[in-house]
Amino acid sequence: MQSLPHPIPDDLAELIARRFRAIGEPMRVRILDLLRDGELSVNVLAEQLGAGQQNVSKHLSVLAETGIVARRKEGNHVYYRVVDEGVFALCEQVCGSLQSQLSTLAALVGGLPT
Amino acid sequence: MQSLPHPIPDDLAELIARRFRAIGEPMRVRILDLLRDGELSVNVLAEQLGAGQQNVSKHLSVLAETGIVARRKEGNHVYYRVVDEGVFALCEQVCGSLQSQLSTLAALVGGLPT
């Protein structure tokens, strides 16, 4: 079913970690969220994020190098889109974990002895 | 279906990024892999990883703070186990993405024009 070899070879661990690190940045998470509806140009992204163009461009480079997004140049603008749809599944999975953690905590607070 | 609000609030982006960053480290990926079969003590982990005990302990702290693993103390040893089984799903998802990337590249190489 799952093809993960069991002592994970170091190279694979490195690859996996690299991908997680690519998403492990608030700005990049927000970029991916904005790209959920479709491709956007750098300046629109920067505007919506309230961040500098160069900064956004750099983050997009990181995501592009990892193969999560792709660029398409048209005239004066460059449009980025998500090519690895799996990232959305990742985010939802993480949100699920966060929610169960929170509900566990909530249950603890609710069930406090006097 | 998916409960992600659409402009993601900054706080949530921060939380999601934090979790990804927690797994975005080769050593921690390997630790999680070793913990797949069940709980292990710090010294056993350090031994299997070929890393220093303090180093492993620190990485375990990061994973514990994020709520991915939990500690259980028994006598002289401390055993760690994975409490958020979702991380395995995350890793498999990432591996799937890596594989499709590789196969795409392989297809490109194979389809090279003379």
Place this chain on the structure above:
DNA sequence: CTACTGTACAACTAAATCGTTGCAGAGAGT
């Protein structure tokens, strides 16, 4: 051709992070 817009690259500063070293505390055995 010149001016303007949109984007990426390079250099710099500041901050976060990894790994190591040294030390302190807890538990088990003699």
Place this chain on the structure above:
DNA sequence: ACTCTCTGCAACGATTTAGTTGTACAGTAG
């Protein structure tokens, strides 16, 4: 009580990374 093992905390140096600033290049408009 003394010692040994296992573990976590604090501090240090070295590497990495984020964000800003300046600049260069491509495409568009006048």
